[in-house]
Amino acid sequence: MIFDRYRFNEQVAMELGEKILLAIVALIATWLIARAAKWAFAKLVDAVDFFKRGTGSGQSLGESLGKIVSLLIWLFGLLIILNILELGGVAGPIDSLLENVVAFLPNLLWAGLIFFIGMMVARIVRDLVVTTLQTADLDKWANRGGVDSVTGNSTISRTIGTIVYVLIAIPVAIAALEQLGIDSISAPASEMLRMIFAAIPNIIAAAVLLGIGYLISRFVVQIVKEILPGLGVDRAMAESGLVTEGTTVSGIIARVAQVAIILFFAIAATRLLGFPELTAILDQLLELGGRVIFGAVVIAFGFLIANLLARLIAGDAGGSTAGTIVRWATIILFVFMGLQFTGIGGMIPANALTILIAGVAVAGALAFGLGGRDWAARKLEQMDSDLGGTAAPTPKPKRGAAAKSTDPLPPGA
Known part of the structure; x- marks a missing residue:
C-alpha cells in the first residue's frame, strides 16, 4: 500500500x-x-x-x-x-518592514517629545502673557484708544497671547520635522515654516504701523474739529452757501485728513510686507487723491471769490445782471482751473475753456457788429472830423421815411 x-x-x-x-x-x-x-x-x-x-x-x-x-x-x-x-520566506518582508519601523521609531519618538514639550512651553508662555496683560489692564486702555471699534476685539490681550503662542510653536514644529530625518517631507515643510516665521515680524510691524496711523488720524480729526469751528470757518462757509445745511467744513476736512493719514501709513505697511504692486497702486491713489483735493480747494475758493465779487458789484440792489455775469464767469474760470489741477481729462478742460472764451468773444463781436454798426459809423466819422479839424455835417433824418425791404435790420437798430 x-x-x-x-x-x-x-x-x-x-x-x-x-x-x-x-x-x-x-x-x-x-x-x-x-x-x-x-x-x-x-x-x-x-x-x-x-x-x-x-x-x-x-x-x-x-x-x-x-x-x-x-x-x-x-x-x-x-x-x-x-x-x-x-518560515523564513514569509518572515523576510515582515522582518524588513519591522527593521525600518524600529530604525525610524527613535526619530519619531524624539520628534513627538520635542513637539509635546514645545507646545506645553508655548501654552505656559501664552497664559503668562495673557495674565500679565490683563493684570496691567491693557484691554481697558486699548479700548479707550479705539482698538475695539476698529478690530471688533475687546480682548486684545488674548490676541497678543495667541501671537506669542504661534511664535513659539513654529520653531518647535520646525525642530520636530527636522528630527524626523525625512528630507522629502521635512525639508519643504521646514522651508515653508521658516518663510512664515520670517514674515511674522513684518506682519506685526505692518499691523503696528496701521494702528499708529489710525490713532494719529483720530487725534488729527479731533484737533481739526475743535480748531476750525473756533476760528469761524464753519460759520463763514455756511454763510457763503458752499456747503449744504447739516454739513460742516471742519468735518469734511477732518475726514479727508484722516483718510490721507491712513493711506500714507498703509503705503508704509505694504512696503514692509514686500508687496511692490500694492504699494504702487496706493502711491497712485495718494497722488491722485492729493490732486483731487487741491482741485476741490481751488474750486471752493473760486465759489467764495465769485460770491464776494457778485456782492461787491450788486451792492445794496441785491441781484443784478452784471453781478450774475461776473459770478458765473468767476465760477467757470475756477472750475476749469480746479479740473486742470486734478489732471482729470488731460487737456480737455484747457481746450474747453479756450473754446468757451473764443465762442463768447465771437458772439459778442457779432452782436456788437450787427446791432451797433450805425453807432460805430457815427463814432468813426466823429473821430475823422476831429482829426481833420472841421466839423462834419450832421445828416438830418428824413421824416416819414419808411424802412426799405433791403435793410438787414429794422429801423432804430
Whole structure:
C-alpha cells in the first residue's frame, strides 16, 4: 500500500509539536500584550489635557494611538511566530518592514517629545502673557484708544497671547520635522515654516504701523474739529452757501485728513510686507487723491471769490445782471482751473475753456457788429472830423421815411 512508504518519526513529531505549542503560546502572549498596551496607552494619552481631542474616525486620540501600538505589537508577535515555525520566506518582508519601523521609531519618538514639550512651553508662555496683560489692564486702555471699534476685539490681550503662542510653536514644529530625518517631507515643510516665521515680524510691524496711523488720524480729526469751528470757518462757509445745511467744513476736512493719514501709513505697511504692486497702486491713489483735493480747494475758493465779487458789484440792489455775469464767469474760470489741477481729462478742460472764451468773444463781436454798426459809423466819422479839424455835417433824418425791404435790420437798430 501507499502508506507503507512512510514511517512515523517520533523525533520529528516531537519537534513539530514543540514548535506549534510555542507558536500558540507566542500568539496568546501577543494578544494579551497588545490588548494591555492598547488599553494602557489610550488611558495614558487621554489623561493629558493637551491630547484630549477627537479624530476623524470618531475615536479619541489616545484610542487611535493605542490601536497603532497594538498593531505594531501584533507585527512583532507574528514575526516571532514565523521564526518559531521556521518560515523564513514569509518572515523576510515582515522582518524588513519591522527593521525600518524600529530604525525610524527613535526619530519619531524624539520628534513627538520635542513637539509635546514645545507646545506645553508655548501654552505656559501664552497664559503668562495673557495674565500679565490683563493684570496691567491693557484691554481697558486699548479700548479707550479705539482698538475695539476698529478690530471688533475687546480682548486684545488674548490676541497678543495667541501671537506669542504661534511664535513659539513654529520653531518647535520646525525642530520636530527636522528630527524626523525625512528630507522629502521635512525639508519643504521646514522651508515653508521658516518663510512664515520670517514674515511674522513684518506682519506685526505692518499691523503696528496701521494702528499708529489710525490713532494719529483720530487725534488729527479731533484737533481739526475743535480748531476750525473756533476760528469761524464753519460759520463763514455756511454763510457763503458752499456747503449744504447739516454739513460742516471742519468735518469734511477732518475726514479727508484722516483718510490721507491712513493711506500714507498703509503705503508704509505694504512696503514692509514686500508687496511692490500694492504699494504702487496706493502711491497712485495718494497722488491722485492729493490732486483731487487741491482741485476741490481751488474750486471752493473760486465759489467764495465769485460770491464776494457778485456782492461787491450788486451792492445794496441785491441781484443784478452784471453781478450774475461776473459770478458765473468767476465760477467757470475756477472750475476749469480746479479740473486742470486734478489732471482729470488731460487737456480737455484747457481746450474747453479756450473754446468757451473764443465762442463768447465771437458772439459778442457779432452782436456788437450787427446791432451797433450805425453807432460805430457815427463814432468813426466823429473821430475823422476831429482829426481833420472841421466839423462834419450832421445828416438830418428824413421824416416819414419808411424802412426799405433791403435793410438787414429794422429801423432804430
